[in-house]
Every structure is written in structure tokens, then in C-alpha cells.
Amino acid sequence: MTDLLLFGHPDSGHACKVALALSMAGFDHKTQWVDIWADPATRPAEFLAASPFAEVPCLMINGVAHVQSGAILMEIASRFGVLGGESAEGLRRGREILMWEANRIGMCVPQLKEARRVQNEGFPDGAIEWLTIRFNADVKNFDRLLGDANFLHGAFPGFGDCAVWGYTQWLAVAGLEPSAKMAGWLDRMRAHPAMKTPAQFFPQ
Ligand SMILES: N[C@@H](CCC(=O)N[C@@H](CS)C(=O)NCC(=O)O)C(=O)O
Known part of the structure; x- marks a missing residue:
């Protein structure tokens, strides 16, 4: 074991x-x-x-x-x-989502969440706007990645969904709005029995 x-x-x-x-x-x-x-x-x-x-x-x-x-x-x-590791295709999908998330959502959302916590103290002028612009681009790409599926891995969530959940669970705390597609995905993730x-x- x-x-x-x-x-x-x-x-x-x-x-x-x-x-x-x-x-x-x-x-x-x-x-x-x-x-x-x-x-x-x-x-x-x-x-x-x-x-x-x-x-x-x-x-x-x-x-x-x-x-x-x-x-x-x-x-x-x-x-x-x-969680996708059952097949080569699922692993490739998950790896691609992980790299994207780490470079994009994982870069701006934690910073924007932290900015709220410290009331922007220490964040240089323009930083919040720049991070928010990046997030707005990320939401559009999330919608493309999700397409018409329920989860980023398809019918069931995989390790890529876990990666994106990490910080998107706190969009409201970070002062951010999800797209309609992302909001639906967040609801489905939140409703998962393992959540x-x-x-x-x-x-x-
Ligand atoms: N790139 C790392 C980031 C890990 C990270 O930043 N961890 C933070 C919490 S979110 C931490 O442990 N901070 C404590 C510290 O730096 O002292 C990962 O993906 O695991």
C-alpha cells in the first residue's frame, strides 16, 4: 500500500x-x-x-x-x-493544461488575491491593471479549452481541472469575474463529491 x-x-x-x-x-x-x-x-x-x-x-x-x-x-x-493518467491522450491533455495554467492563471490570480489581502500595498502602479488584463485574456482561452465539455478533460475532471481549480476557486476574493462557461465549470467542480x-x- x-x-x-x-x-x-x-x-x-x-x-x-x-x-x-x-x-x-x-x-x-x-x-x-x-x-x-x-x-x-x-x-x-x-x-x-x-x-x-x-x-x-x-x-x-x-x-x-x-x-x-x-x-x-x-x-x-x-x-x-x-485523473487522465489512464491514457497517453489524457496525460498529454493534462500536461498541456498544467503548463498553460502555471504561466497564465497561476501567475495573475494568486497575485491579485494577495493584492486584495494587503490592500495593494507594495504593488507598483499599473500592476493590478496589467494582471487583470492578463486574467481577462486567460478567461477567453479557458472558454476555448473547455469548448462544449463539462470538464477540461472531457466528461470527467482530470488533473488539468485540479490545476485550474487551485486559484480559480478564489476569483471573487481576487476581485475577478468568470465567464459564463467558467462559472458553469466552477459550479460543476464545486458540486463534485470529492470537493x-x-x-x-x-x-x-
Ligand atoms: N511553484 C510552486 C509554488 C509553491 C508556492 O508558492 N507555495 C507557497 C504557498 S502558495 C508557499 O509555500 N509559501 C511559503 C513561503 O514561501 O515561505 C508550486 O507550484 O508548487
């Missing part, structure tokens, strides 16, 4: 991506809450030894550390043959 331990925090969309994938795959796993707002040096020694940048998520698979949310999602899908709130994924 595979031993899975996920280090994370409810404020981390990157960690939520992995927690959702484990939940959707139905894998039993343990989680450990790591305080991402505290001085990194105060984080648990086991975590600091496993995560080179002291960042979450970090997934221990049979005691071996895996970091970087996209790489972890690919590991889960390909190693266990789940949990960030606090449920990472209880303290």
Missing part, C-alpha cells in the same frame, strides 16, 4: 490542487498543516528537509519527497493511472 503524506495550508491554491487530486482519485492520505505565513525556519524539520524552498505543497510518496504542484499532479496521474473547502483539505 502506498503511504501518502501531503504538507499544505488552506491559503495555498497550489496545495489545494494536489489535495483535490488525491481526493478525486479516492486515495487515503495524511495531511500536515504547515504555517506558510510564519518564518520558514519555524516550520517542521521533516518538512524543511523535504521541501527545498520550504514551500507547500510537498507530497511524500512512500517517504520520498515530491514538490512543485504541477510535477506532483503529473506524478499522481502517470504513476497511478488516474472540499481548503480548511477541510488542510485542518490545523
Whole structure:
């Protein structure tokens, strides 16, 4: 039996991506809450030894550390043959969505969420507008990627859907509006039986 331990925090969309994938795959796993707002040096020694940048998520698979949310999602899908990892086509689809998400949504939405939290303090003039313009382009491309399907992987959500969920779950918090297609997808994701709130994924 595979031993899975996920280090994370409810404020981390990157960690939520992995927690959702484990939940959707139905894998039993343990989680450990790591305080991402505290001085990194105060984080648990086991975590600091496993995560080179002291960042979450970090997934221990049979005691071996895996970091970087996209790489972890690919590991889960390909190693266990789940969430798109059942076929070469599903893996390719997921990889393409992961690269796109990391460069686009994963770049602007976390920043806009953080800007709201700190009331724009430290964000240079024009940064919010620029990030918002980028997000508006991302929404149009999300619509193209989704097409007429229910999920980015088709009839069922895959690891690409988990990646995009990570931060789009907080569009309202970031002061952003989804398109109608994206809103429908968010509703379907939220209604999935494996979905949990960030606090449920990472209880303290
Ligand atoms: N590229 C990384 C980003 C991970 C990341 O930025 N983690 C943040 C939380 S969202 C973190 O652990 N921050 C704590 C710190 O930097 O001290 C991934 O995809 O996993």
C-alpha cells in the first residue's frame, strides 16, 4: 500500500490542487498543516528537509519527497493511472493544461488575491491593471479549452481541472469575474463529491 503524506495550508491554491487530486482519485492520505505565513525556519524539520524552498505543497510518496504542484499532479496521474493518467491522450491533455495554467492563471490570480489581502500595498502602479488584463485574456482561452465539455478533460475532471481549480476557486476574493462557461465549470467542480473547502483539505 502506498503511504501518502501531503504538507499544505488552506491559503495555498497550489496545495489545494494536489489535495483535490488525491481526493478525486479516492486515495487515503495524511495531511500536515504547515504555517506558510510564519518564518520558514519555524516550520517542521521533516518538512524543511523535504521541501527545498520550504514551500507547500510537498507530497511524500512512500517517504520520498515530491514538490512543485504541477510535477506532483503529473506524478499522481502517470504513476497511478488516474485523473487522465489512464491514457497517453489524457496525460498529454493534462500536461498541456498544467503548463498553460502555471504561466497564465497561476501567475495573475494568486497575485491579485494577495493584492486584495494587503490592500495593494507594495504593488507598483499599473500592476493590478496589467494582471487583470492578463486574467481577462486567460478567461477567453479557458472558454476555448473547455469548448462544449463539462470538464477540461472531457466528461470527467482530470488533473488539468485540479490545476485550474487551485486559484480559480478564489476569483471573487481576487476581485475577478468568470465567464459564463467558467462559472458553469466552477459550479460543476464545486458540486463534485470529492470537493472540499481548503480548511477541510488542510485542518490545523
Ligand atoms: N511553484 C510552486 C509554488 C509553491 C508556492 O508558492 N507555495 C507557497 C504557498 S502558495 C508557499 O509555500 N509559501 C511559503 C513561503 O514561501 O515561505 C508550486 O507550484 O508548487
